[in-house]
Amino acid sequence: MSTIISILVTYNQLLLSQINELLIFIAKNIPLKAPKYDMTSPKYKKLTVDKLPIIKTFEHLDYNQLLNEYKLANGKDKKPVNPRGKNPVAPDTVCPRCGAPHNYIYDNAGGRGQLCCKVCDLHFSKNKVDFKTALFICPYCGHALSKKKDRKNFYVHKCVNKKCDFYLNSLAKLSLKDLEEYKNDKHKFKLHYIYREFTTNYFDVDLSSMPKGATSLKFRNFSSHVMGLCLTYNVNLGLSTRHTARALWEIHG
Numbered sequence: 001m002s003t004i005i006s007i008l009v010t011y012n013q014l015l016l017s018q019i020n021e022l023l024i025f026i027a028k029n030i031p032l033k034a035p036k037y038d039m040t041s042p043k044y045k046k047l048t049v050d051k052l053p054i055i056k057t058f059e060h061l062d063y064n065q066l067l068n069e070y071k072l073a074n075g076k077d078k079k080p081v082n083p084r085g086k087n088p089v090a091p092d093t094v095c096p097r098c099g100a101p102h103n104y105i106y107d108n109a110g111g112r113g114q115l116c117c118k119v120c121d122l123h124f125s126k127n128k129v130d131f132k133t134a135l136f137i138c139p140y141c142g143h144a145l146s147k148k149k150d151r152k153n154f155y156v157h158k159c160v161n162k163k164c165d166f167y168l169n170s171l172a173k174l175s176l177k178d179l180e181e182y183k184n185d186k187h188k189f190k191l192h193y194i195y196r197e198f199t200t201n202y203f204d205v206d207l208s209s210m211p212k213g214a215t216s217l218k219f220r221n222f223s224s225h226v227m228g229l230c231l232t233y234n235v236n237l238g239l240s241t242r243h244t245a246r247a248l249w250e251i252h253g
Helices: 002-029 042-047 063-074 165-172 176-184 224-236 241-252
Strands: 054-057 105-107 114-117 123-125 134-137 146-150 154-158 194-198
Touching (some): 224 241
Antiparallel strands (some): 154 194
16 A cells, blocks of 8 residues: 555656656747737837827016116126127117027127027027027936927927937837837838927817717717716727626616
8 A cells, every 4th residue: 555655656756757847848939928019119109109299388588677786786887789890780689588688798709699698688580580489308317309300280390309318218128120220211100209290279179160060968868977988988998889888778777
């Protein structure tokens, strides 16, 4: 009897050893789950939405008030600019932010177009006349976004800074194969931060001029509560229409 038990114990240990080797082989060579698509890859980032930019408003100031504040703080008047270079500022030049005249504005780039106001310290271009009331700033690097595309209902603003953390992180995630594809077809990848500014004013939409096939939100046969439940089960929970109908019947009667 003892001989049979010892044989069974030895055979059991042999089976456990073989099972352990089989598990190691499966873990190394047979994937238990199918690989998922890497949605974090920059190649698929056109399907993702970036976080909102920082909105910087253009504040208009009064240069007379700023000059009075400077006099109260320092006990003397702020002297106008004494131009010494070969590029004097035109007499009709006015600071777009505080309204200071040309005698408080000086050439800051040796004739290359950039001017600086001595009163409010604003740097601006003498050729630019349309100053925006709001400026979109990249939330990753702090640079101003550039308007790249003008669509029918929105504008596309893009961060073109090559040292932006968003761009550098996206570029680092590219594989060697994707990097070669990016060099040939850059439009397939989204590496820069992008923001879409929608221009449609929904408060000005005339409901009476809606097309004939437009869907109305007036519920005739069912209440809005029932329709909300249907959308919750079907969209939020991902149930099919058959399972949605069954859930409404069994849960809500």
